[in-house]
Amino acid sequence: xxNIVLFAADGAMASQLTGIIDFFMICNRFWQxxxxxxxxxxxxxxxxxxxxxxxxxxxxxxxxxSLKNVALPSAAVIVGGVSYDxxxxxxYLTKISPLKQDILKCEKNAVPIxxxxxxxxxxxxxxxxxxKKATTxxxxxxxxxxxxxxxxxxxxxLVVRDKAIFTAGATTSYLSLCLKLVEELFDGQLADQISRLxxxxxxxxxxxxxxxxxxxxxxxxxxIKKIQQWMIQNLSQPISLDLLADKxxxxxxxxxxxxxxxxxxxxxxxxxxxxxxxAKRLLECSGLSLEQIVxxxxxxxxxxxxxxxxxxxxxxxxEYRERFQQSINANIIEG
Amino acid sequence: xxNIVLFAADGAMASQLTGIIDFFMICNRFWQxxxxxxxxxxxxxxxxxxxxxxxxxxxxxxxxxSLKNVALPSAAVIVGGVSYDxxxxxxYLTKISPLKQDILKCEKNAVPIxxxxxxxxxxxxxxxxxxKKATTxxxxxxxxxxxxxxxxxxxxxLVVRDKAIFTAGATTSYLSLCLKLVEELFDGQLADQISRLxxxxxxxxxxxxxxxxxxxxxxxxxxIKKIQQWMIQNLSQPISLDLLADKxxxxxxxxxxxxxxxxxxxxxxxxxxxxxxxAKRLLECSGLSLEQIVxxxxxxxxxxxxxxxxxxxxxxxxEYRERFQQSINANIIEG
DNA sequence: AGATTAAGTGTCATTATTGACTTAAAACAG
DNA sequence: CTGTTTTAAGTCAATAATGACACTTAATCT
Numbered sequence: 128x129x130n131i132v133l134f135a136a137d138g139a140m141a142s143q144l145t146g147i148i149d150f151f152m153i154c155n156r157f158w159q160x161x162x163x164x165x166x167x168x169x170x171x172x173x174x175x176x177x178x179x180x181x182x183x184x185x186x187x188x189x190x191x192x193s194l195k196n197v198a199l200p201s202a203a204v205i206v207g208g209v210s211y212d213x214x215x216x217x218x219y220l221t222k223i224s225p226l227k228q229d230i231l232k233c234e235k236n237a238v239p240i241x242x243x244x245x246x247x248x249x250x251x252x253x254x255x256x257x258x259k260k261a262t263t264x265x266x267x268x269x270x271x272x273x274x275x276x277x278x279x280x281x282x283x284x285l286v287v288r289d290k291a292i293f294t295a296g297a298t299t300s301y302l303s304l305c306l307k308l309v310e311e312l313f314d315g316q317l318a319d320q321i322s323r324l325x326x327x328x329x330x331x332x333x334x335x336x337x338x339x340x341x342x343x344x345x346x347x348x349x350x351i352k353k354i355q356q357w358m359i360q361n362l363s364q365p366i367s368l369d370l371l372a373d374k375x376x377x378x379x380x381x382x383x384x385x386x387x388x389x390x391x392x393x394x395x396x397x398x399x400x401x402x403x404x405x406a407k408r409l410l411e412c413s414g415l416s417l418e419q420i421v422x423x424x425x426x427x428x429x430x431x432x433x434x435x436x437x438x439x440x441x442x443x444x445x446e447y448r449e450r451f452q453q454s455i456n457a458n459i460i461e462g
Numbered sequence: 463x464x465n466i467v468l469f470a471a472d473g474a475m476a477s478q479l480t481g482i483i484d485f486f487m488i489c490n491r492f493w494q495x496x497x498x499x500x501x502x503x504x505x506x507x508x509x510x511x512x513x514x515x516x517x518x519x520x521x522x523x524x525x526x527x528s529l530k531n532v533a534l535p536s537a538a539v540i541v542g543g544v545s546y547d548x549x550x551x552x553x554y555l556t557k558i559s560p561l562k563q564d565i566l567k568c569e570k571n572a573v574p575i576x577x578x579x580x581x582x583x584x585x586x587x588x589x590x591x592x593x594k595k596a597t598t599x600x601x602x603x604x605x606x607x608x609x610x611x612x613x614x615x616x617x618x619x620l621v622v623r624d625k626a627i628f629t630a631g632a633t634t635s636y637l638s639l640c641l642k643l644v645e646e647l648f649d650g651q652l653a654d655q656i657s658r659l660x661x662x663x664x665x666x667x668x669x670x671x672x673x674x675x676x677x678x679x680x681x682x683x684x685x686i687k688k689i690q691q692w693m694i695q696n697l698s699q700p701i702s703l704d705l706l707a708d709k710x711x712x713x714x715x716x717x718x719x720x721x722x723x724x725x726x727x728x729x730x731x732x733x734x735x736x737x738x739x740x741a742k743r744l745l746e747c748s749g750l751s752l753e754q755i756v757x758x759x760x761x762x763x764x765x766x767x768x769x770x771x772x773x774x775x776x777x778x779x780x781e782y783r784e785r786f787q788q789s790i791n792a793n794i795i796e797g
Numbered sequence: 798a799g800a801t802t803a804a805g806t807g808t809c810a811t812t813a814t815t816g817a818c819t820t821a822a823a824a825c826a827g
Numbered sequence: 828c829t830g831t832t833t834t835a836a837g838t839c840a841a842t843a844a845t846g847a848c849a850c851t852t853a854a855t856c857t
Contacts, residue, residue, distance in 0.1 A: 142477060142484035145522060149477035152520060152544075153633070160546065185487060187480060189522060209487075211495060266659065285661075297661035298488070299637060324601065326620075326632035328663065347684045368834065378816055383835060385814095395834065703804065713846050718805060720844095730804060799857090806851075815842070823834070 128166065129201035129312045132194065133173045134230055136222035138208040141183035143244070143301055144173060147204060150305045154321055161320075168313060172197040176225035184209040194229045202239045202308055204301075205230065207246030213270055216248055227253050234291070239311060243295035243304050250292065251275040259289040264297040269415075302327045346389035350375060354382075358398055362405055362425045366398060402426065403439050410448040417444050463501065464536035464647045467529065468508045469565055471557035473543040476518035478579070478636055479508060482539060485640045489656055496655075503648065507532040511560035519544040529564045537574045537643050539636075540565065542581030548605055551583055562588050569626070574646060578630035578639050585627065586610040594624040599632040604750075637662045681724035685710060689717075693733055697740055697760045701733060737761065738774050745783040752779050 131151060135144055151169040158168050175181045178193035194200075208219030233240055234255055242250045247263040248271065250256050256278040263271050265282065272280060281287050286295045286307050293311075295304040306327060310318040322328070346352070354375055358366065368379045371394065375382075386394045402424040409420045418429050426432040436444050466486060470479055486504040493503050510516045513528035529535075543554030568575055569590055577585045582598040583606065585591050591613040598606050600617060607615060616622050621630045621642050628646075630639040641662060645653040657663070681687070689710060693701060703714045706729065710717075721729045737759040744755045753764050761767040771779050 140484055142480040145477040145480045145518075145520075148520060149475055156544070156546065183480075185480075185483060187522065187524060209491070211491060297659065299634075299661050302634060324632065326599075326634050349682045379834080380817080380836090381815060387835095393835065714804080715806090715847080716845060722805095728805065801856075802854085804851100804853080806849105808847105808849085810845105810847085812845070813843080815840105817838100817840090819836100819838080821834100821836070823832100825832075826830090827828100 129169050130198045131169055131171045131308070132197060132200040132203045132233075133171060133206050134203060134223065134226050135173055135181055135189075135191070135206040136176055136208070136219065136226070137182050138219050138222060139181055139183050139189075139206050140209050140298075141185055141187040141189070143206050143298075144181070144183065144189050146301055147171065147206070147305060148173075150302065150321075150325070153325065154309060154317065157321060157324060158317065168317075170198075174226065174229065176223065194232075199236075200233060200238050201312055202241065203230065203233045204241045204243075204304070204308075205246040205249050207242070207244050207249065210245035210248070210267070216245060216267075216270070219245070220249060220252055223249055224252075230255070237291055239291045239293060239308070241293040241295070241304055241308060243301045244298050247271070247294045248274075250294070251278055255292055256289075256294075259292055260287050261289065261292070261294040262287040262296050263294065266297075348385055348389045350377070351385055351389050354394075355397075355401075358401055359405070362402060363423055364425065366425070368394060399435070400439075403436060406432075406436065406444070407440065407447065410444055420444075464504050465533045466504055466506045466643070467532060467535040467538045467568075468506060468541050469538060469558065469561050470508055470516055470524075470526070470541040471511055471543070471554065471561070472517050473554050473557060474516055474518050474524075474541050475544050475633075476520055476522040476524070478541050478633075479516070479518065479524050480522075481636055482506065482541070482640060483508075485637065485656075485660070488660065489644060489652065492656060492659060493652065503652075505533075509561065509564065511558065529567075534571075535568060535573050536647055537576065538565065538568045539576045539578075539639070539643075540581040540584050542577070542579050542584065545580035545583075545602070551580060551602075551605070554580070555584060555587055558584055559587075565590070572626055574626045574628060574643070576628040576630070576639055576643060578636045579633050582606070582629045583609075585629070586613055590627055591624075591629075594627055595622050596624065596627070596629040597622040597631055598629065601632075683720055683724045685712070686720055686724050689729075690732075690736075693736055694740070697737060698758055699760065701760070703729060734770070735774075738771060741767075741771065741779070742775065742782065745779055755779075 131147075133144060133147060148171045151171050154169055155167045159165065173181060173189055173191040174194050174197070175191035178196070179191065181189045181191045183189060205223075208215065208222075210216045210219055230240065230250075230253055240250065240255060242261075244264045245267060247256070247261055248267070251261070251271070251274070256275065258277060258279075260279045260281050262281050262284055268280065268282065271278070282296075285300050286293060286303050288294075288307070293304060293307060295301065295307075302325070306318050306322055309321060354371060357374070368382060372379045372382055382394050386392055386397060390397055392400070405424045406420050409415055409423065410417075415423070417433075421427075421429050421432045433444060436442075436447075440447055442450065466482075468479060468482060483506045486506050489504055490502040494500065508516060508524055508526040509529050509532070510526035513531070514526065516524045516526045518524060540558075543550065543557075545551045545554060565575065565585075565588055575585065575590060577596075579599045580602060582591070582596055583602070586596070586606070586609070591610065593612060593614075595614045595616050597616050597619055603615065603617065606613070617631075620635055621628060621638050623629075623642070628639060628642060630636065630642075637660070641653050641657055644656060689706060692709070703717060707714045707717055717729050721727055721732060725732055727735070740759045741755050744750055744758065745752075750758065752768075756762075756764050756767045768779060771777075771782075775782055777785065
């Protein structure tokens with residue numbers, strides 16, 4: 128029997144804890160029913176800093192214990208708190224830090240350790256991710272890269288594995304993470320069956336399409352889709368038609384023709400739209416200076432970018448940044 | 463401020479309750495952060511039969527109250543229990559039935575009512591779905607149609623709406639359901655932002671691809687994909703090459719060529735594989751007689767189907783059922 | 798058994814897509 | 828402002844996909 132331990136502290140998100148607990152409970156039930164057995168495949172134990180019960184954000188109380196009271200873990204999941212920014216992250220980090228020794232002990236014993244959403248910060252803070260590949264939730268990426276430059280973020284995967292460390296993306300990705308653990312600790316067939324039972328898309332692989340941009344052009348040209356994805360992921364470097372044609376094993380002429388066909392736009396013009404959209408997003412969601420943003424989305428010159436921005440958005444970047452929240456206000460209050 | 467009430471009873475699945483609670487809490491936080499406000503958009507109240515706290519399956523206790531103690535609901539969600547078969551369904555139904563009057567009151571007051579997974583049974587039992595369109599979790603479909611023939615199941619949607627009744631599919635579909643409620647009660651823009659934040663695929667629309675078959679051929683031919691999908695959904699009727707060519711505005715020759723290219727198979731041969739796969743699934747998961755199954759997957763003649771089945775599966779249908787119903791989900795569907 | 802039907806193959810003219818080349822227009826640097 | 832570079836568009840030959848049609852094969856019906 129596999130023992131899964133969940134490391135968590137007061138302020139954890141209840142649905143993430145119960146979600147994981149229920150996930151493995153469903154695995155057990157399914158296994159029992161399909162194999163006519165009574166034994167459980169998995170046990171789940173919640174481990175809290177002092178071994179006392181955990182009061183989740185929202186007040187729900189979850190039974191917890193100490194690591195020394197449970198069987199040797201087969202896998203450990205660190206469950207994060209409700210974290211939106213540096214402050215709330217730090218607060219939860221303080222609460223969970225008494226568990227650092229326990230977590231490091233797991234690592235030393237080669238117990239697979241999994242994190243998702245904001246709990247990846249905890250793993251990074253404890254040094255588990257140094258020199259490793261990982262992913263985290265897209266809206267905390269900026270803080271993450273600032274704090275933990277030694278970690279290689281790989282945002283285009285929903286679940287990233289590096290040796291015995293599994294990391295996953297935003298809130299609901301714990302389901303994919305659990306599937307991965309079932310596959311790892313048990314077998315792929317059960318994982319497959321559970322994914323059908325619970326309706327978890329096993330092919331969901333990237334957070335990236337979610338985090339971006341209001342450019343939802345629906346079309347069926349696979350090549351162009353790939354190029355769009357690639358553009359978004361490589362904005363900061365210079366992109367030329369020749370480069371694209373080379374990279375995707377085609378010709379400039381074909382690129383232009385097919386972009387026009389499915390997006391009714393030329394490749395470079397579309398790229399520009401992506402750059403401006405990305406800049407808008409960064410203006411909305413990040414504290415980066417305009418210059419940093421301009422560099423990030425692949426321009427060298429702030430002033431020419433500003434001109435372009437004004438032309439397309441009809442606001443200066445500064446105005447846009449100021450207005451964004453106001454305009455959302457307006458929309459929502461009307462609704 | 464919108465008040466969401468969750469109707470639940472002892473034995474509810476904790477992660478579903480907390481999942482919905484946290485979902486709307488995240489909406490609130492997100493709204494507050496992006497708008498610099500203190501007010502909540504949503505409150506969530508759990509309503510139990512006697513107003514006492516609810517002990518979920520697994521022992522977690524959730525605060526609950528009575529309907530009379532809370533503000534007029536803007537929407538109601540019925541949360542189901544951990545239900546695998548008729549027996550567990552009935553057990554939970556008994557526990558939640560004292561809430562019937564409250565739920566009917568909501569309906570009378572035109573409060574939108576939402577159900578998902580097994581809780582759709584509760585709505586059906588209370589008569590809320592008579593003559594309406596609905597969906598439920600795919601592995602309880604058989605029991606559902608037996609018990610509630612007055613309800614039109616629409617399984618190819620993940621969330622189905624008919625007037626003020628929303629129904630959704632399996633376990634994790636409550637996220638899509640919540641998104642729909644946000645859109646309904648508030649606005650689509652917030653729903654869109656939350657879907658990105660929580661990484662809920664807003665385009666996930668059908669349970670159907672999940673419930674089926676071990677035929678995961680990956681290719682990039684959109685037309686053939688559509689045809690595969692359509693085949694699966696229309697197995698019971700006779701399908702000919704001419705029909706397909708006509709329906710998908712192409713020619714027989716092209717169909718054959720493209721099937722061969724991406725699936726390395728001819729259209730009719732592939733269709734046969736689907737039919738046999740579906741029959742296998744029905745043998746595993748349903749109590750239907752072989753004759754019923756044979757009809758359902760589109761054959762007229764049992765004996766020729768049996769011959770075919772033996773040839774491809776190397777077991778007679780009966781042997782197959784014995785072998786796999788035992789080891790796969792005997793009790794789940796038959797109860 | 799022989800006729801009938803539908804699926805699949807072979808072939809070829811038609812059409813659509815591509816790549817090479819050229820030209821025009823725009824963007825950029827000095 | 829001018830010369831240079833890059834992108835986009837026009838043209839046409841080469842290539843690939845398609846549709847029409849004739850034909851083979853396998854299964855079905857009488």
